[in-house]
Amino acid sequence: MRLAVFFSVLASSGLQIHALSPEYLACQLQKAASSSPLTGCPEGTLFVSPTDTRANFTKVQDAVASLPETGAATILIGNGEYFEMLNVARSAPLTLLGQLDPATASDLAGNASQRNLVHIWNNLYVQSGVTDEETATLTIAPSSGQNFGNTNFRAYNIDFENRAANYSISQALVTSITYANASFYGCVFASWQDTWYTGSGAYTYAFDSIIYGQTDYLFGYGTAWFQNVTLANRACGGGITAWQGTSGTKNGAYIADSKIIRSPDANSTTVTDKKCYLGK
Ligand SMILES: *[C@@H]1O[C@H](CO)[C@@H](O)[C@H](O)[C@H]1NC(C)=O
Ligand SMILES: *[C@@H]1O[C@H](CO)[C@@H](O)[C@H](O)[C@H]1NC(C)=O
Ligand SMILES: *[C@@H]1O[C@H](CO)[C@@H](O)[C@H](O)[C@H]1NC(C)=O
Ligand SMILES: *[C@@H]1O[C@H](CO)[C@@H](O)[C@H](O)[C@H]1NC(C)=O
Ligand SMILES: *[C@@H]1O[C@H](CO)[C@@H](O)[C@H](O)[C@H]1NC(C)=O
Ligand SMILES: *[C@@H]1O[C@H](CO)[C@@H](O)[C@H](O)[C@H]1NC(C)=O
Numbered sequence: 001m002r003l004a005v006f007f008s009v010l011a012s013s014g015l016q017i018h019a020l021s022p023e024y025l026a027c028q029l030q031k032a033a034s035s036s037p038l039t040g041c042p043e044g045t046l047f048v049s050p051t052d053t054r055a056n057f058t059k060v061q062d063a064v065a066s067l068p069e070t071g072a073a074t075i076l077i078g079n080g081e082y083f084e085m086l087n088v089a090r091s092a093p094l095t096l097l098g099q100l101d102p103a104t105a106s107d108l109a110g111n112a113s114q115r116n117l118v119h120i121w122n123n124l125y126v127q128s129g130v131t132d133e134e135t136a137t138l139t140i141a142p143s144s145g146q147n148f149g150n151t152n153f154r155a156y157n158i159d160f161e162n163r164a165a166n167y168s169i170s171q172a173l174v175t176s177i178t179y180a181n182a183s184f185y186g187c188v189f190a191s192w193q194d195t196w197y198t199g200s201g202a203y204t205y206a207f208d209s210i211i212y213g214q215t216d217y218l219f220g221y222g223t224a225w226f227q228n229v230t231l232a233n234r235a236c237g238g239g240i241t242a243w244q245g246t247s248g249t250k251n252g253a254y255i256a257d258s259k260i261i262r263s264p265d266a267n268s269t270t271v272t273d274k275k276c277y278l279g280k
Pocket of ligand 3: 164
């Protein structure tokens with residue numbers, strides 16, 4: 001009932017929040033305790049929650065690891081904090097859905113940082129013996145011996161963060177995506193240095209999402225399209241982008257209809273005006 005009312009209000013307002021998926025929203029909205037959290041979800045969807053006793057798993061990675069090698073899969077992630085690293089190696093399609101609160105999901109003035117209830121985070125950073133890629137909170141790459149990883153990874157309304165420090169401690173990745181196709185809708189990616197990595201052979205797309213960083217925070221060798229994103233400078237250093245294209249290919253970082261802002265959580269003493277280079 002509550003859902004039906006919500007949808008009719010959205011429809012009658014004529015306005016759309018593009019970060020919300022018409023296909024998955026019914027699944028993502030939190031339900032009354034008497035209804036299954038999986039109401040409105042695609043058949044076979046797994047439910048992850050750190051607190052709900054009806055969940056199939058308490059960790060997202062355990063749900064990912066349980067999936068068969070073939071067949072499209074969907075995982076609904078309940079609201080909460082997930083201190084873990086995700087590693088997606090399966091090649092069959094995978095959709096991760098972040099649960100949303102019906103009261104805030106519909107706020108037209110809202111943004112992903114306010115809206116998202118699911119926070120997946122880790123806190124590794126590059127120090128002796130640790131490579132860049134090993135620090136990523138979310139890794140999407142082929143399993144060993146395979147040429148290509150996930151063919152259609154999608155995430156909706158999820159915060160992925162690297163909380164190694166509240167300053168640029170060294171490289172501390174949020175995403176590491178190589179030889180895979182991945183897209184993100186209404187997500188948040190938060191770190192300071194090297195937040196986003198689209199590596200070799202990867203095609204990535206991010207829509208209506210917020211990316212926080214300071215130094216080289218969009219970097220890679222692959223093909224990345226950022227559409228209607230907010231790039232939030234927590235400070236300045238290196239460049240916002242650090243990309244190595246390959247001549248004769250279309251590899252690169254494409255940024256369209258997006259904005260660069262001073263991050264709301266930048267230290268008040270940090271100067272960002274006219275100091276942040278677009279690329280290095
Ligand atoms: C996941 O949990 C739901 C109950 O919330 C149950 O109906 C479903 O069978 C479980 N799925 C698996 C694969 O165990
Ligand atoms: C990955 O995406 C690219 C660009 O859209 C496409 O050409 C390619 O076929 C996709 N690869 C797979 C395995 O789906
Ligand atoms: C970063 O700041 C937040 C908010 O003040 C605090 O809770 C957190 O512990 C800090 N993180 C580190 C790694 O110091
Ligand atoms: C994307 O951003 C452009 C420019 O700000 C805006 O005109 C457009 O409506 C946005 N598109 C979506 C789907 O939000
Ligand atoms: C998200 O919205 C809140 C409330 O309007 C605002 O304070 C904050 O600056 C916004 N964040 C970004 C990254 O735009
Ligand atoms: C802000 O920066 C100053 C100067 O670098 C530092 O002393 C202070 O601890 C920082 N504050 C926070 C909240 O990180």
